[in-house]
Structure formats: structure tokens, C-alpha cells
Amino acid sequence: MKTERRYDIDWLRVLAIGLLLIYHIAIVFQPWAMFVGFIKSNESLESLWKPMTLLNVWRIPLLFYVSGMGVYFAMRKRNYKQLLTERTRRILVPLIFGALAIAPLHFIIFQKFYHLPLGYYPHMGHLWFLGNIFIYVLVFTPLFFYLLKNEEGKFKKGLSALMKNPLGPLSLSVFFIAEALLVKPQIFSVYAETWHGFFLGLLAFFFGFLFIYSGQQFWQTISKWKWLYLGLALFLYIIRLLVYETNSPGYLMAIESNCWIFAVFGLGYQYLNKPSATLSYLSQAAYPVYIIHMFALYAGALIILPTQLPPMAKFVAVTAFTFATCYVVYELIIRRVGVLRPLFGLKPKINKLEKKLLQKAA
Template sequence: MSAINRRYDIDWLRVMAIGLLLLYHVAIGFQPWGMMIGFITNDKPLGSLWPIMAMLNVWRIPLLFFVSGMGVYFAMQHRSWKQLLLERSRRILIPFVFGLFAIVPLHMLLLQHYYHWELSYQPGPGHLWFLGNIFIYVVVLCPVLYYLKRHEQGKIVGWIKKLSGHPGWLLVVIAVFVAEVLLVDPMPYELYAMTWHGFFLGLVAFLFGFCFVLAGTAYWNMLLKWRWLFVVAAASLYTWRLLQPNMTVSNILLVIESNCWIFSVFAFGHKYLNHSGKALRYLSEAAYPVYIIHMVFLYLSSLLIFPLNIDVHLKFLLVLAGTVAGCFLCYEFVIRRVGVIRPLFGLKNRKGL
């Protein structure tokens, strides 16, 4: 983000969203269906994790799309559209292509080794599908984003700023997401990776994220004013979902719950997280490389720990610790310090490290 009008709360939310993604992926290894989506899974599941996972799963990925749209607004501040596309290619496209051919096949080899399958090189987007979507959004929406940015004093942006200060604006936001699920009819709602639902939901969230920052202080003041209503609404809808057989509710209710959680996160983040520090500066740079490599260390930790004859709760903690430690050790002593590697993980090639 630009140093001008930098929003540290958005930086913190991006870091936290990546952290939740890592935690969620570790938890998948302790669910009976984990192997069905290509995860190394423990023989004994840990069912107590599922209610928390189910709560997170309706908003953790949409939150990342919102935050990505916000980040593009700041990236545009002192760049032409050509410079933006070049910067996003360096930041997103290069790591995506590198990960597709180098990172994803590596953790697939670990999966094959664990289950004694024939070893084979399998390039693909894997968990990096998110990066491919984001790059497409930047390219497709670039004319719209630059039109809005260059006409911040115009009628369209004026209406956005005027409407966004009223809570009714959030009903419009929710209505667009409801329209998406009615048109696409995803089954299940939480299946985002490499689906049309994930693509269109991400596109809408990305564009609204951009508009939320474009709208200015009126929008964020409105979120702060109504923050407890969002929390109560989200918690109530989640409680209702818990009470249903197999936690099954309509996609429309999931959309409303998802957005209420996200509005709550933005509101409380804006109130309490809009400050910098050494921890944020370090984690903000580390989050992206950690996201790219975390599946390798997750699978490696699972491969080493799952065969052990120890309590399943201890296994979860050890896999989590091994994944986090492996990611940050690799980032600190390899990715961060080797200049030729940095661009492959979306980092600037700096001197003096």
C-alpha cells in the first residue's frame, strides 16, 4: 500500500486472513473428508474442530477477496494502468506461475509418498488458485477501477460516497452476493477453489473492497456505529446453523451470515488495528510467501507426525507448530535473504539483507 493514507488495519486483516487460512488447512488434515480434496489426513479425526471450521469457512476466503480489492486501490495511487499491470504481474502472476510449476508439485509428491502412490510430477494451481483469480480481476476491472479513481469528484463516486454512509448500502452489497448464489447455485456454498462460484463471488468482493476504500470515512464510520449489530446478526445466524441437521441452511442465509461476519471484522479491525509496528512490518511482508509455501510444510509435518502413536490433540498442535515453524524459517533464512528468490514469492529484490 502507499505510504500516503496507509491503512494499517487492512494490513493487519490481510495478515490475519492468511493466518486463518493456514490454521484451517491444518484442521482439514483432521477431518474424515480431507483426503477427498487432496490433503494428508490423520487416521483418527478431531470432530471438535468442525464447528469452528464451519463458522470460518463462510467468510475467510471472501474476506481475502475484499482485502485484495482494497489493496489495489492503494497500489493505484501513484501508478498508471500500465504500471499497475506491471506491478501486479510481478507481485501476483510471477509467483502464481512459479508456484504452479514448482511449489504445488512438491507438496503433491509428499502426498503421493505418504499414501504410497506412484510418484509423478503434477503441476497445477492447487491452493494458489486465489492468485490466478486476483490477477484476472485486476486485468478485467482495470478500466473501471481507473475510471472511478480518476473521477473521485464525479457523480458516480459521489453517489457511492453518499450511499456508503448509510447502513442501507450494506443491504445493496448483500443483495449482489445473493444474486450471485441464485444465478450460480453453488453446492456447497463453501466450495470456492476453481469453481465459477468462487470466481464470481471473488469478483464481486474484490470490486466492493475497492469501493469500500474509495468511499472514504463515511463508510467506515457507519461500520463502527453498527458494529455490534453485525456481530449479533452473524452470531445468531451461525447459532441457527449449528442447530440444523448437518448444519444445512439455504445459501441465502449463508450469504447474509458471511457478510455480517466480514462487516464485523472490518469494523472492529478499523477501531483497534489501525496502527503500525515492527510486528506488522515483518508479518505483512512474510504473509504472502508463507501463503505460497505453507502447504509444503503442512504436508511434510503431517507425513512425519501422523504415523506417531500419540494423542490426536497433540498431533494437531505438533502439525500446526511444524507448519508455522517451517514456513517462517524458510522465509527468514531463504526467501527473505536470497535476492534471486525474492521475486518468485512476490517480494521486491532488495539489497543489504
């Protein structure tokens, strides 16, 4: 069954990964970096953190939403067994390989930077996100297939009707508010390996699927009302910044998070839903870059932080080094070495004959 390719969703995934890299690099220049397991610069750039606090309530939830949307598109072309096989290959295999061979690398660099005894142990590190997604797939796949088999039912009709109203998407924030009130995260933006991150991700993944499932009504609504969502998000961020010193109550941040995300979805739907060669390349690269970026970041910090550069120049240099290293490793190694491709979530490399046969079949 053919489905329309949503280039805006591909773009948002790419942009979210890019923002994730910048966010993680900014942590290196905060005085509390070591408390969250990052190499810390001796010269802090605390001014960097103001724009990062704007990102930190929606950057990870956005990826969970997009992941749920991706499952919808995958299910349109696969049965139950095929979907689980494909998600195991694409998520579980890179998670296991990454926990054994990739995530430990930046821990070893951390040890070297601080002259600690070198040691290795497998751990998920920043790949915790993949573990969560795989669990969500296992939990929700039976329900999702049931919903797809009943696309003419009352549930979808009611959901579509709800999405026609600009308050419809926002009304689902009640579930995120409940999560914040029940789990009571000490810091809302700490998602990695926390119950808050798990349940918030579960909700975003589920509703990401439902937004696509509901049909065009959701996209038409958020496209029409994107500036309303953006205005609400800015209003709540200003309150968070001026009244709560960036850490407002969880229920307010839950609403703010969704306002940012709906504004981003609306802007993306209007301006980014078109193919390009750049997107085709970047959408393939985004997943491997996510897997290797912490190694590249820590390597850059190890080399650049001891230099005599001014703090802002160090930030720029670490950023350039991280992006350049990710590009080189992806382009020259991961993308071209057939045996490595599945370990980073890429499809196996096909030879010229297979490519010609696929083109003929298309």
C-alpha cells in the first residue's frame, strides 16, 4: 500500500538531531557539566544556556512524536511480523551494538581527559532513546494495527473531528499535564533514563501515531493556527524565564512543550514538505550521526579545551569539530562499509544489478 512521503517530517527529524548536537555541545560550557557526565570547560559560557532552555522542553518530545509518526508510515507497508522484524533491525541492533562499541568510547575519553584509570563497560548512554522507542513499538503495535483495521470506525471519525478545532491538539496536553503531576520530575527537561522521560516519551509516541492516523484535519489545523501555538509557546517561555528562572511548574512546561511542537509541525508542513537531494542525504545520515555524535563531541573537547582560545572560540571550534567528524565518519566509513550499515540502522548496501532490478520494478 503506497503512502504519501512526508518530507516535512523527515526535515524535522534532521533538524532535531542537529539541535541535539548543539545542545549537548553547550552543556560542555556549563559549570554543572560534570554532574551529568560531560567533560567540562574551565571557562563557562552560561549565557549560552538561555537559548538552550527554550529548546530543552520540546527537543526530545518532538523526536518521540516523530518516531510515532514514522511507525504509522511503516505499518502501511508491513504486516505485524514484518514491522517487528524491521524495527528490531533498525532500532534494537544499533542499540546493542552502540551500547557495546560506541557509547563506551566517550566514557573512555572522559576518563582520559580527567586522568582517571581507563576502564570499559557497556552502557546505553545517549542511546537510551532507542531503548524507549523499541519498548513503545512492542507495547503499542497490536493497538495500532487494530486501529488501522478500523479506519472507518467511530474512534477515527471522533478524533478527526477533534483535530479540526485549534484547541483539539492542545486538549491532549491534559495527558502530559497528568504525567508531570503524577511523576513529579525534579527537572522537567531531564529525560534520559528517568520515569518522566519514559512516560512522556510514551505519550508523545502514541499521540504522534494518532495525529497521522487522524488524517489531514490535524495538519490543516496546525498549519492554520501555527502562529497561535507559537505565540502561546513564547508567552509561556517568557513567564518561565522571568518568573520561574527557567524552571516553571511541570504542568506549565507540559503545555509549553506541546505549543512549541505544534508550531514547529505547522511551520514544517507549510514550508518544508518538498523533496530535495540535500534532504535525501541528511535523512539517511541523521540516525548514524545521532549514534556517533557523543564520541565526536568528547574527542573535540579533549583536543580543543586545553588550548588558549577564548571560550566562545572554543565553543565554535568544538561545534565545527563535532559536525565535521560526524560527517567524515559517516561519509567515508559508515555509509560505504557494507557490514557496518545495519549496525547504524541503515539498509544493507545493494549492488548495481540489484539497483537496476529495483528501478525496473518501480
